[in-house]
Amino acid sequence: MAALCSTPSSRASAKRARQQARRAESLSGSIRQFLTPEVWKQARQAAHAAGCRNDPRWSLQPLILTWAMMTWCAGPTDAERFLTARTFYVRVHGPKRKRPGQYFSGFHKAVRRLPMTVWWAVGAAVRRQLERTLADRMVVDGWTTFGCDGTRLECPRTQQLEDDLGQASKPGSAPMLWITALVSLRTGVLWSWRLGTAKAGERQHLLDLLEDLPRAPLAPVLLVCDAGYVSYELIRTLLGRGCSFLIRLSSQAQLYSDAGVEVAMFREGQFWYWTDKAEKAEKPPLRVRVIRVASRKRKNDVWLVTDVLDPQLLSAESAGRLYRMRWESECFSRLTSV
Secondary structure, three states, rough: OOOOOOOHHHOOOHHHHHHHHHOOOOOOHHHHHHHHHHHHHHHHHHHHHOOOOOOOOOHHHHHHHHHHOOOOOOOOOHHHHHHHHHHHHHHHHHHOOOOOOOOOOHHHHHHOOHHHHHHHHHHHHHHHHHHHHHHHHHHEOEEEEEEEEEEEEEEEOOHHHHHHHOOOOOOOOOOOEEEEEEEEEOOOOEEEEEEOOOOOOHHHHHHHHHHOOOOOOOEEEEEEEOHHOHHHHHHHHHHOOOOEEEEEEOOOOOOEEOOOOHHHHHHHHEEEEOOHHHOOOOOEEEEEEEEOOOOOOOOOOOOEEEOOOOOOOOHHHHHHHHHHHHHHHOOHHHHHHO
């Protein structure tokens, strides 16, 4: 029997796979798993398009990596966190690469010179890599599910922040920042976010976040949100963009039925969602499905609204399970407030 021989290309591929598996066991390996050469290519293209000049001390890769590592470093000041992050980059992540600048002041100037378009390009490229890596693990009951939630963050009472963020709802209160985030319900991965002043609306943030959703998911995307997102304009926009949703109903939502409904026995059914403002503007009513989920710990049941009219695509049991998983995004919002 003839011996089976592997080709040089197959041996090289197997060697690369073993190296990647070993690298992924370390922090540096995990970083390389998501900040791939393709990500850096996208970043360099964005920098070139923005007319960025080459910095002799802070090239693009060490600059972005050091900035990212600072978010994971402990320390009372940015300068101390910079020192830890730079040491990691020099000694662990890129020991054979050219060493970047030593001083925080130079690093800070390099960060400020980098246009936001470069950061946005890096974020989009990382999300594409996340999608390739986690696509099959992001699916729950036939849906690629994301939770969306927002929270206010109290900021220090500095004059610059008070001028930039403006007055919050209560007179004399500290300047506030509003953050709205998308979190993958199955994996718990923070997918994207938006920042704004305390007066910014989380509904508008959600509309802005739609552009960051996966481009080619293995299963249709389903947004799972709390009652704060019940809005005629928001729901109409989601329907127009073909983005499915599962939102907890608020007590102020106006629903109309084609037939009488006995509330005590109601479990699920189709309704028309139509506000007085939409009616006066001669905008059409929206066809939705309402699902009643029995609450395990609370006295009152949870009422959910969705655009998925077919129970075979989204059962009441699945809707209840997905809404409970929404705590992934809410817990993230609560952690950011700590």
